[in-house]
Amino acid sequence: MAGVSAKELMAVLFTHLARVCVDRVIRCGASVRIIARTMTREAGCPECGTWSRRRHSHYERRLSDTAVGRQEVLIQLRVHRFRCGNDACVRQTFAEQVPGLTVRYGRRSTGAGEALQAIALALGGRAGARLDR
Numbered sequence: 553m554a555g556v557s558a559k560e561l562m563a564v565l566f567t568h569l570a571r572v573c574v575d576r577v578i579r580c581g582a583s584v585r586i587i588a589r590t591m592t593r594e595a596g597c598p599e600c601g602t603w604s605r606r607r608h609s610h611y612e613r614r615l616s617d618t619a620v621g622r623q624e625v626l627i628q629l630r631v632h633r634f635r636c637g638n639d640a641c642v643r644q645t646f647a648e649q650v651p652g653l654t655v656r657y658g659r660r661s662t663g664a665g666e667a668l669q670a671i672a673l674a675l676g677g678r679a680g681a682r683l684d685r
């Protein structure tokens with residue numbers, strides 16, 4: 553691993569976090585927690601498709617990601633709720649979705665498994681396989 557910076561390693565391990573801002577990475581016992589937030593300025597209403605820039609509130613989602621080595625990775629992601637600007641729409645507010653990271657109602661990150669593949673590719677198979685054990 554010599555010659556690879558922590559930032560480069562993060563980019564390889566967590567390609568699906570490229571769209572979000574990572575504030576902190578904390579080790580909690582056997583797990584690693586990644587505290588991140590989205591930088592979304594506007595989002596499309598899933599009901600009517602109207603784009604909105606009106607942020608209503610935000611809340612934290614906990615996404616369980618793949619294990620890296622023997623450590624479970626938890627992503628604590630702050631996402632926004634937007635207010636739908638369409639008066640005729642039945643949905644008043646909606647939560648943004650982060651492509652590649654959240655699926656509506658899903659708790660498991662869609663990036664699960666991809667990180668290990670990325671490690672295997674980056675480190676030439678052997679090291680990746682060792683981490684996967």
Ligand SMILES: [Zn+2]
Pocket residue numbers: 597598599600601602636637638641642643
């Ligand atoms: Zn709507």
